[in-house]
Amino acid sequence: MTSKSDPKTVRWGMMATGGIVQTFTKDILVDPVTRGVDDIKHVVTAVASSSSKDSADKFVANYVEGKQGDTKCTAYGSYKELVQDPNVDIVYIGTPHSHHYQNCRLAFEHNKPVLCEKALTVNAEQAKILFDEAKKRNLFFMEAVWTRYFPLSIEIRKLIQDGKIGEVIRVQSDLSIGAIPEEAFDASHRMVNKDLAGGALLDLGIYALTWQFQTVYHTLPKEKRKAPKVVGTLMTQEPRTGADEATSMLLEFPVSTPSGKRNTHGIATTALRAHFDFERDQVGATPAVRIFGETGEIQVFGPIYRPSRYRLTFRDKEERIQDFSFVFPGDIHGMSWEGDEAARCWLEGKLESETMGWEESLVIMQTMDEVRKQGGLTYPENIESTEYPIDLAARGA
Ligand SMILES: NC(=O)C1=CN([C@@H]2O[C@H](COP(=O)(O)OP(=O)(O)OC[C@H]3O[C@@H](n4cnc5c(N)ncnc54)[C@H](OP(=O)(O)O)[C@@H]3O)[C@@H](O)[C@H]2O)C=CC1
Ligand SMILES: O=C1OC[C@@H](O)[C@H](O)[C@H]1O
Numbered sequence: 001m002t003s004k005s006d007p008k009t010v011r012w013g014m015m016a017t018g019g020i021v022q023t024f025t026k027d028i029l030v031d032p033v034t035r036g037v038d039d040i041k042h043v044v045t046a047v048a049s050s051s052s053k054d055s056a057d058k059f060v061a062n063y064v065e066g067k068q069g070d071t072k073c074t075a076y077g078s079y080k081e082l083v084q085d086p087n088v089d090i091v092y093i094g095t096p097h098s099h100h101y102q103n104c105r106l107a108f109e110h111n112k113p114v115l116c117e118k119a120l121t122v123n124a125e126q127a128k129i130l131f132d133e134a135k136k137r138n139l140f141f142m143e144a145v146w147t148r149y150f151p152l153s154i155e156i157r158k159l160i161q162d163g164k165i166g167e168v169i170r171v172q173s174d175l176s177i178g179a180i181p182e183e184a185f186d187a188s189h190r191m192v193n194k195d196l197a198g199g200a201l202l203d204l205g206i207y208a209l210t211w212q213f214q215t216v217y218h219t220l221p222k223e224k225r226k227a228p229k230v231v232g233t234l235m236t237q238e239p240r241t242g243a244d245e246a247t248s249m250l251l252e253f254p255v256s257t258p259s260g261k262r263n264t265h266g267i268a269t270t271a272l273r274a275h276f277d278f279e280r281d282q283v284g285a286t287p288a289v290r291i292f293g294e295t296g297e298i299q300v301f302g303p304i305y306r307p308s309r310y311r312l313t314f315r316d317k318e319e320r321i322q323d324f325s326f327v328f329p330g331d332i333h334g335m336s337w338e339g340d341e342a343a344r345c346w347l348e349g350k351l352e353s354e355t356m357g358w359e360e361s362l363v364i365m366q367t368m369d370e371v372r373k374q375g376g377l378t379y380p381e382n383i384e385s386t387e388y389p390i391d392l393a394a395r396g397a
Pocket of ligand 2: 203219305
């Protein structure tokens, strides 16, 4: 348990009613005590849909009512009404990547703190403006990279920091899905639609990068962290839309070991069309992340956005192979931990989370900018723009 005092309640406002907002809502409304947390409690006091009030009403009925005692949840038919609601402490943004910049600016304009889904923005310039705005207005702001808050991720970062596998020489990370885009995603789907900043890199590749960054960059003291050089990029276009269907990245993290003597090599890959056997991966046949140290290796089994198994292998130890598994408490999907972090940071008056801080989110966006430049991937001007407000089409418009 984290605390013995009465839990403090945080009131969430949900911006959008799509897939991820449903999952996040279900997860945060699971009693935190089931995961050993007794200092905070989450309630959802408002939900807004840009498509219709009806969609917000249905969301409330399906995901909120009956799950938070007597606490009321207001349904809105516009995001503007949500950010004006005085009963909302913090806004969760679960819209497509293309809309994050505009949506965050709207929330900040009304002085609301924000937890915004990955990828934070379309490009680094937008992200930088958001961080400046949040700072100017003294508002908590965090990119919702849920994987970082998993007990498994925390444990692996600690193993590396404690030198359990020696200095890290190379990290390989992959997040690919076996979907054939024509069958799995209509050309207008957010996964492949350039108007929604779709594509493998911003949606899935960001997790391959998350594993690079959380194991190499983040395990160093802040003053020693240096942005990686993108040494090479390969990109394949999705035939109908021109979004990236497959992206491979070769990174060099300069002087990235505690001794300051070594660069670390990063190989990060992502694809929408690669055949990928999740079941086989989950039983442990094929690790999706391999962290190669001087004296040992850490293998993480996928899917790497929701990891629950890892293996440690040592060169010189008697017990050469050790396996570790994690069970998700309280039947959560795994998003509650990031919700707890955001709520706790906000309650403590922090502007950012140590685990996914502004500077690191920005470096990751800069890395993706460079990858896109090398791979020749651009998005429409209106969604790359830093202008605000721009009226981007809402769903179905
Ligand atoms: N952390 C994770 O595991 C996951 C994160 N994500 C991230 O969450 C975000 C949303 O993904 P997901 O929930 O799967 O997407 P969905 O398409 O399921 O939902 C997106 C929602 O955004 C709103 N929206 C506003 N404008 C548009 C528009 N022009 N086109 C489509 N939708 C619009 C809609 O809600 P409304 O009509 O109510 O306003 C829609 O339901 C992305 O950033 C994605 O990367 C996605 C899946 C998993
Ligand atoms: O963040 C995500 O994680 C799970 C994937 O299925 C989804 O496409 C992606 O947005």
